[in-house]
Amino acid sequence: MDGVYTADPEKDPKAVKYDRISFDEIYDKGLKVMDLTATTMCKENNLPVLVFNMDVKGNLKKVLSGEKIGTLVHP
Numbered sequence: 001m002d003g004v005y006t007a008d009p010e011k012d013p014k015a016v017k018y019d020r021i022s023f024d025e026i027y028d029k030g031l032k033v034m035d036l037t038a039t040t041m042c043k044e045n046n047l048p049v050l051v052f053n054m055d056v057k058g059n060l061k062k063v064l065s066g067e068k069i070g071t072l073v074h075p
Contacts, residue, residue: 002053003071004033020072033073042073049073 009015023043026033033051042049052059052070062069
């Protein structure tokens with residue numbers, strides 16, 4: 001998965017990727033981004049999470065160089 005979507009893009013062709021989304025929005029919309037415990041811990045500790053596809057060659061380099069890819073999940 002290369003980010004957080006409005007729905008499962010494999011099941012819903014109309015799913016749209018978020019560039020940014022808050023932890024509260026994830027809870028409110030019932031999105032399954034990561035384990036609920038991990039999501040809660042990140043929110044409580046003000047830790048942003050960048051959701052991107054690590055399997056794509058060069059993506060980690062893009063992230064480290066500041067390129068905007070994936071979805072930023074913020075407190």
